Amino acid sequence: MSGxxxxxxxxxxxxxxxxxxxxxxxxxxxxxxxTRAIQQVRRLCEEHLAGSxxxxxxxxxxxxxxxxxxxxxxxxxxxxxxxxPLRRLIGDLSNVDKVLFGxxxxxxx
Amino acid sequence: xxxxxxxxxxxxxxxxxxxxxxxxxxxEAIRTGQVESLxxxxxxxxxIYSLEWSTYSFRVLVEAMSEGAITLGDDGVVLYCNLRFxxxxxxxxxxxxxxxxxxxVPARWLPALTDLLxxxxxxxxxxxxxxxxxxxxxxxIYLSASTIQDNGQRVYCLVATDLSAHQAA
Numbered sequence: 001m002s003g004x005x006x007x008x009x010x011x012x013x014x015x016x017x018x019x020x021x022x023x024x025x026x027x028x029x030x031x032x033x034x035t036r037a038i039q040q041v042r043r044l045c046e047e048h049l050a051g052s053x054x055x056x057x058x059x060x061x062x063x064x065x066x067x068x069x070x071x072x073x074x075x076x077x078x079x080x081x082x083x084x085p086l087r088r089l090i091g092d093l094s095n096v097d098k099v100l101f102g103x104x105x106x107x108x109x
Numbered sequence: 110x111x112x113x114x115x116x117x118x119x120x121x122x123x124x125x126x127x128x129x130x131x132x133x134x135x136x137e138a139i140r141t142g143q144v145e146s147l148x149x150x151x152x153x154x155x156x157i158y159s160l161e162w163s164t165y166s167f168r169v170l171v172e173a174m175s176e177g178a179i180t181l182g183d184d185g186v187v188l189y190c191n192l193r194f195x196x197x198x199x200x201x202x203x204x205x206x207x208x209x210x211x212x213x214v215p216a217r218w219l220p221a222l223t224d225l226l227x228x229x230x231x232x233x234x235x236x237x238x239x240x241x242x243x244x245x246x247x248x249x250i251y252l253s254a255s256t257i258q259d260n261g262q263r264v265y266c267l268v269a270t271d272l273s274a275h276q277a278a
Contacts, residue, residue, distance in 0.1 A: 025207065029168055030180055030189035032260050038188055038207050057207035062172060062192055066203070073140045 021045075021053040022082040023103065028075045029061045037076035040093045048105045080104055177250075177269035183262065185209050185226070197250065197271050199242040213240050215247060222252075229254035229265055237272070248273055 025041050027034035038057055045053050060067040060075060070079055070088075078089045080103055089102035171178045177194030179187055186209050195202040198213055205213070214222050218238040228234035235253040242248050249272040257264050 024203075027206075035180075035182070035188045035259070035262075035264070038186065039182055042186055042207060055207050056201075056203035058203045059189070059206060061168060062202060071140065073136055 018052065019083045021049050021080065021103065022056075023053060024056045024058060024070065024079040024081055026058050026060055026067060026070070026072050026075050026077040026079070029059055033076060034059075037078070037093050040099070041078060044096065044099055044103065044105075048100065048103070078102060177267075177271070179210070179265075179267040179269065181210055181226075181265040181267065183264075185211055188264070194269055197242070197248055197269060198240060199244055199246075215239055215241055225252060225254050226265055229256050230263070240269075 023041065023045070025037060027037055041055065045055055058066050060072060070077075074090055076091070076093060078093060078099065080087045083104065087102050087104065089099060093099050172191050174191070175193060177191060177197050179190040179194055182188050187206050190202070190205055192202055195205045198205060200213075211219055211222065221236050221238045225234050225236045225238075233253065233255050235251065237249065237251055239247040239249050251270040251272055252267055254265055254267045257266060
């Protein structure tokens with residue numbers, strides 16, 4: 001599929017505003033691990049990035065070509081595409097601090 | 110003396126290069142489908158994960174069926190759907206998975222969806238409603254729902270039949 005959105009950092013509404021996060025989560029079908037990963041990432045996004053993130057959940061069984069593009073070796077893998085630099089987190093996403101670091105979310109103190 | 114240190118470091122570098130090459134090779138083997146299973150240490154000894162899903166035929170059935178198949182978490186978020194359902198919405202699959210199902214339902218149909226999910230808790234339930242497609246067009250569908258317990262969590266299983274073809278006929 002060619003539905004992968006391009007980064008739109010130059011669009012007028014984003015100039016001067018904090019950049020939206022673009023996150024890509026790779027999973028395998030309807031397995032328990034996939035379900036946990038989606039719920040965990042969505043929960044953290046809603047808590048820390050509400051309204052300023054785009055999440056793509058990619059089932060590599062149904063969209064294998066996208067997994068090849070991002071060189072996925074195991075699932076789940078979370079990739080922070082934007083803001084740069086790209087970061088990837090492979091495997092268990094239950095460690096909140098690790099995931100927040102991967103998402104490039106800084107705690108407000 | 111300095112020569113010894115250099116020699117020691119050189120051999121350490123060679124050793125590390127070798128280790129890195131082995132790791133790269135292992136990763137490459139997994140990535141290119143050269144392995145049949147992954148072995149992971151668990152508290153009760155190693156667990157072997159087949160890279161082929163044991164319910165392979167069921168997965169193919171769900172992916173190939175002409176109805177939309179969706180699973181929802183208790184909060185209404187799409188945990189899984191097939192490409193057929195994403196096509197009903199004219200949306201990329203990766204934008205539908207992980208999104209709340211309510212996002213794709215026009216406001217006046219939301220009560221019907223809520224009712225359906227409530228009824229599904231006590232048995233099979235079905236309803237006719239409309240979905241939004243990405244183009245803003247409303248797509249009439251027949252939605253049936255049931256629930257399962259998956260690892261102690263309630264998961265809704267939905268099947269969506271596109272009625273627009275039937276209505277046009």
